[in-house]
Amino acid sequence: MTRRLSVLLLPLLLSGCVIHVDGTACSSADYESNQAVQLDGAGLTALQVNAEAGRLEIIGDPAQNNIAVEAVLYSSGPEADEHQFSLVRQGDVAVLTATQNSQFGCWNDSPRIDMVVRVPAGLALEVEDGSGDMTLHGMTAPLNIDDGSGSLTINGGQTLRLVDGSGDTWVEGIAGNATVEDGSGSLKLSKMGGDVRVDDGSGDLTISDVAGQVEVSDGSGSLSVESVKGNVTVDDGSGDIRIRQTGGFTLIEGGSGGLSVSDVNGPVTLN
Template sequence: MSALHLSRTLTATSLISVLLITTGCVVNIPASHADSLDHHQQQLTLNRAQMDTLVAETGAGKLKVQGAQVEQITLVADIYKTENVDVDLSLKSHGDEARLVAKIDRPLLSMSSDSSYIDVTLKVPADMALEIEDGSGSIDIEKMVGQIDIKDGSGSIDIHGGKDITINDGSGSITVEHAMGNVNVADGSGGIEIEHVKGNVSVNDGSGSIVIEHIAGMVSINDGSGSIEVAHTQGLTIGSDGSGSVDFEHINGPVSMNKD
């Protein structure tokens, strides 16, 4: 091999190596940069006017809703984000609905690794109905007297108050107390506690313990696995129970149990 040919070969090889190294530096972002989140707070308000329902679409982050004797909706958003994402935050009226959006818009390539999130705190008129669609993170609702409908991907749900309550949840613990109407829960996994309800209670659960006490109406349960404890109700029906102990007492009505 001539000296000139060898020199050209080494030059080409060196150029390829430089390109590979440079490309690697661009693709492999250091973990310290990926985990660095900028924090800022934003506040929004909306007068209630004729609106009777709050429709909320939220992504990752905590959601806290507090009912009060007020005539406007107040939102405080604590936003934690990386540089390469956008924030979708709005609170607008639409007919008889107030519509809230609080989400992080992530680039396609960073969706699985980006850790940005928004913590939302709301103060709303206590008698408004709530329709919430949430991605992940805890939900805490208190002092509401209207209807509550929740569709949640993951994260704990705690509700203290409300009228008729419907929950469709993927995973995470659920606590409902002092509801003034019926409670319906469909849950993938996670413990469920329901107490002091003035209506009927229906639970369809994949896995996790279930505790239901002090219910003014009937209780109906379909359960995949996990223990069941029921006390102080006007009747109990267990349509299915895959595995786990079943204990009940002080049932002032019919009891029907089909243990698989």
């Protein structure tokens, strides 16, 4: 009886930690160290960010003349070598690296880097982010974002290319065209100045106030599109569809779910 009980308890004891391959117990990344780095913005055209774990906030300011990063590094101890953190210049591109040498640690308490990055608003951004919430606002340049998991908020940008894995996403104020590939989680797009193309896996999708055309390929979840000057084209798997105040509407595939179409100022095609 005792032997059976010990075997049953083992998965429960292990479920709270990520175990090191050498058999040692997990250690919490509760040691904080603050670091700040800067780079002169003269002659720079773009910023590349490679961030793995932690919160990321990027603030665009037209009066900013450099790149300034304030970071909090969470480690298992003062001597732990668990991060790669640097800001360097490569020609006319700045490269910000915030990665981890190890992913080991207790659940929700692994090594990570939280960052606040202030940049010139007109600097093009290319961001590859692993996990953690991300916020971008005040930018006026092209945005190229690859986000793994965590909530994402974008306010401002010239154009947008976004690949998002999971987590809720809010986007507004893109001046030009936007292309979004979204895995799961709710997605909201508003105040878009150009064409919008969305490939959405699952989760509710809301698009409003678009100056151009809208093309949507939607897997599952409700879809709402309104206040679009151009034509709206939808290929939908499942979930209710609501179309209102658009310049036209084409339904390629409706799948399952209800359909509501109103105030369309143009041709309506239901295939």
